Amino acid sequence: MTATVRQPASAGAPAVTPAEVPSVPPASAAAVRAVRDAAHATEPIPLAEVNARAELMARFDRSYLVPAETFLSIAARLTDPRRPGGPFRALTIDGRRAFRYHSVYYDTPGLRSFHDHRQGRRLRFKVRERVYQDTGERQFEVKLKGRRGDTVKHRRPLAGTDTPLDADYRAFLADTLQRAYGIDSPAILQPSLSTDYLRATFVADGERITCDAGLVCDDLRAGAGAGAGYRVRCDAGLVLVETKTAGHLTDADRLLHACGVRPAVFTKYCGALAALRPALPANRWRRAARCAFGGGGDGPERP
Template identity: 75%
Template sequence: MSTDTFTADTAAPPSAAAVRAIEEAAHRARPISLAELNERSALLARFDRSYLVPTATFLRVIDRLTRPSHHGGPFRALTIDDRRAFRYHSVYYDTPDLRSFHDHRQGRRLRFKIRERLYADSGERQFEIKLKGGRGDTVKHRSPLTGTDTPLDDAPQAFLADTLRRAYAIAPPPVLRPSLSTDYLRSTFVADGRRITCDAGLVCVDLRTGRTVRCDSGLVLVETKSAEHLTEADRLLHAHRVRPAMFTKYCGALAVLRPALPANRWRRAAHRAFTSDGAGPP
């Protein structure tokens, strides 16, 4: 499956409130390089919490966390070649009967997601496997893709088999197919051992039906990532009456794109994320 770059027809309009908000917040913050981010906050094993945040609330919370006078040091914005907002394109892979989706729906202990991620601004591609750790944390395994490699080629499939065998003592699915693509703009804020990813302009495409949904242009998709169960960012969001959302890009998008799927655990948040300002399926 080709992972085409983030293009004008899938990107959020430049004037979208959420896009403006994450770019504005990132340019106000002090910068941090990718090398320093990896040194201070790699977090390949972490707890993730998701929030659907109105842009005004997002700007208030990020302003508080990125102030130079912030206790313990401010969160800083990932900066690469003077760029502080980055285009991401991902393709998720699943079995023909959507085993990954249903395992997450049922809360199975040995569940995983498989995707190819393209960092559109640099051209870097990674094959990623996200597992659930013993503490309920998320554990990510990555292997670079080069040239015309795809996740269905021998080397990535061997990496997948080895990862699942070591982590879960199970075999990989015998058949995988591309199921969903996502495109969005991301800014990342970093402090020691903590990270906040802020996504805007999300567009999801069901690769089996061609149907598309776009995220509400006034919402920022915020994820807090840390080795802790609850961080200062979580507490600030809670103080602004923003509670964690039962939402993932993959499962939430499929809940809207395929209404016949049993997806009650995600449907409420997914309809909030995707159906405002005419963003529902065509």
């Protein structure tokens, strides 16, 4: 695990702007290279067609931690023009097929969102700002758990210097939680974690696969608590693959299983906090966090 000291954000600070966001690891990293190669080896699909065929704002997600060589083999089979039903194609915008993502997650001082997910509560949610670094687009997103166990995402664009802590976005969050769950929004939210990575997206009818590499996670906890101001990096040889569908098992899931890759109990937010703050009760994510970030599961060390 790589751990470096950084200055923690203040509780009310706006999210990091694209110009301040750290870059993903160099292209020589095996996973970054594999994601780029796979995306450029298949046919393109424009964003408008992705939204028409597989927008999937309500979906079932499964996560896999896949060695780069295995990922390339699986991607080649999914994007094969001879695949029954047609090949998966790579999202392409202005000729680009791999995109830099930056997210800032918001939580209560007591990490309500983290603990609700740890305890498997039905009425749980995540709040984040997502920045599409290559275009500058910013979205305020609220992710909920649906009645069927699916993930339901609500979003609203962020403009100019807006931050998720501004009144309009707090009202959007409050309305979303009240309509979906009948619960009040937390009184206090603050930045808790940021993530940066490179993503390629592969699409077939009703199915979407996101493939992330070079994941870097920064603890934004204010103060000098355990983990505050530290960073962890995902293993440079692992691709984080997420299958997304309105139904259940997909062709991609079955192919991953056939190659000996099983679903991982892992989310970027909870897995990274488990690695950054080893004192947290996070047993359900500890194994996957150890696989993703290394370090024997003991958390980051001061350099």
